[in-house]
Amino acid sequence: MPFALVALVPISINILLFHFYTDINTIGPALLVAVLNGILIYKHWRAYKPLFLAY
Numbered sequence: 819m820p821f822a823l824v825a826l827v828p829i830s831i832n833i834l835l836f837h838f839y840t841d842i843n844t845i846g847p848a849l850l851v852a853v854l855n856g857i858l859i860y861k862h863w864r865a866y867k868p869l870f871l872a873y
Contacts, residue, residue, distance in 0.1 A: 819862060819865075823855060823858055826855055827859075833848045834852045
């Protein structure tokens with residue numbers, strides 16, 4: 819699950835930016851995808867902690 823969320827981050831950001839620059843009226847679903855991705859990353863944050871530890 820954590821790897822899939824990391825793989826989906828650039829895709830969700832691309833969808834969000836595409837709708838922001840082309841048609842802001844339909845940004846709702848793109849914003850929902852980005853927010854849900856952020857929430858799921860927050861829920862699985864323990865899996866990402868080793869990436870940010872300095873040795």
